[in-house]
Amino acid sequence: MGMGMKPGVVSGLPPVPFIRLGEVKNVRSYRDALRQLASRDARGNTALAVYDNGGNVWLQVFGQPASTAAPKPLIYDHRVGRVAPPRAANGTPIRPGTAPFGNAIEPKIMDLIAMVTGQRFRAKRANAGGPDLVAREMELEGETLSPVVDKIVQDGRRYLQAWRATPATLRSGKAARTKKLNELALRALNVLQGRGLSDYEIRILIGTFYGLEGVVRPDRTPKALQAFRAAAAHQLGLTRP
Secondary structure (H helix, E strand, O other), rough: OOOOOOOOOOOOOOOOOOOEEEEEEHHHHHHHHHHHHOOOOOOOOOEEEOOOOOOEEEEEEEEOOOOOOOOOOOOEEEEEEOOOOOOOOOOOOOOOHHHHHHHHHHHHHHHHHHHHHHOOOOOOOOOOOOEEEEEEEOOOOOOOOOOHHHHHHHHHHHHHHHHHHHHOOOOOHHHHHHHHHHHHHHHHHHHHHHOOOHHHHHHHHHHHHHHHHHHHHOOOOHHHHHHHHHHEEEEEHHHHH
């Protein structure tokens, strides 16, 4: 399977529609996964994340059907990134196609999907029953943001509201917003590399930046945002075996 891409999120992805629930499966089980997903009683968008033995990940999102008898239409279909294939405690690669491989790689893929979508999903063991991806509220009881991170998030939400209300029609306006996005990402990167961030704070910031990037649509991802995502992916274990 393909191993050319470094672990992390594919750059320049279009925004992902909101996902209500979904499944994470090996690409070899694609047809079975589609049937399983179709059997779920879910209102709203559903998703299927499939991975190969090299850790490459593709995401498909299915929208609302035109009628109760119609199938759900495919509204998003992209390769979204790659996670490092898992290794055992002694450093040897875990054999693909085995239960230990799936149990070890699926939590990494769920973190990758959270990064791509900017959503939070209910925690779930890889071998537990029920859907693999279930959307939940971003704020969780007992998990709070530090004041410095909360300020970054609040500034980001303020930008998001203003930019949605007044779209940039000139290149100069788009460039100014890209600069603001880069500055905000640099603040987050400095905190991450300084005092550090919790995994919860990282995921909140990831969602904030994906929302902003979807509105700004920069010609290329700002450098500070690229660096923050790389550092965040490393802390979340997406780039480690």
